[in-house]
Amino acid sequence: MVLMCVVASYFVLAGFTASFTSGGGFGNNYYSPFEGTELEQVRQLDQKYTVLRAPLIYGGVAVSLGLGVLTMSVLLQGAKSLTELSGKWLLLEAAFSLLAAVSYGAGIGIYLHVALRINATDTCRARARLYARKGLTWMNCQLAGTDGAAATFACLLVVMYGTSVVLALRSYRRQKRYKESQAQHSGCSDAPEYLWSGTL
Structure with missing residues (x-):
């Protein structure tokens, strides 16, 4: 869920002009309230904003996938009965969980x-003002x-x-x-036989 929210946050906040090309294709068939120089300004600001947020998605995906794979490996290795697991493995599992939590x-x-x-930058503010002119107040700073959900x-993890x-x-x-x-x-069972062999 963390991974999904991080990825969703990146694409939701990228703006609907960020992935459009200035030529033909998908962008021309998509409704846009912006036109002319205003459209170009929004596109440039969207691209700058997505560049600013790029470390968040790369870092979030790396941490989520890395810890997810390691956690699954630990769970599969530890899916044994308590008598079959070694004490060192249980301590290693506790240490891993502690490091993952931290x-x-x-x-x-x-x-x-x-x-x-990033939301406090001039890029975000200028972008929010352009979107707000067209009534798109949800694209704010x-x-x-989605960031809160991630x-x-x-926190649940x-x-x-x-x-x-x-x-x-x-x-x-x-x-x-x-x-x-x-x-x-086992110490009791190894006791001398005469202690236990008596005739009644």
């Missing part, structure tokens, strides 16, 4: 900070709903990774207690 938490802060700085889903840390550590303790109890039972 990464997403830092990513949220960086993403929103950069998005707000406030934080977009941050919200990322932070909570889920944090829960995974707790569960992995609990599993490690349970496994440790289980191995200790197994060691005690």
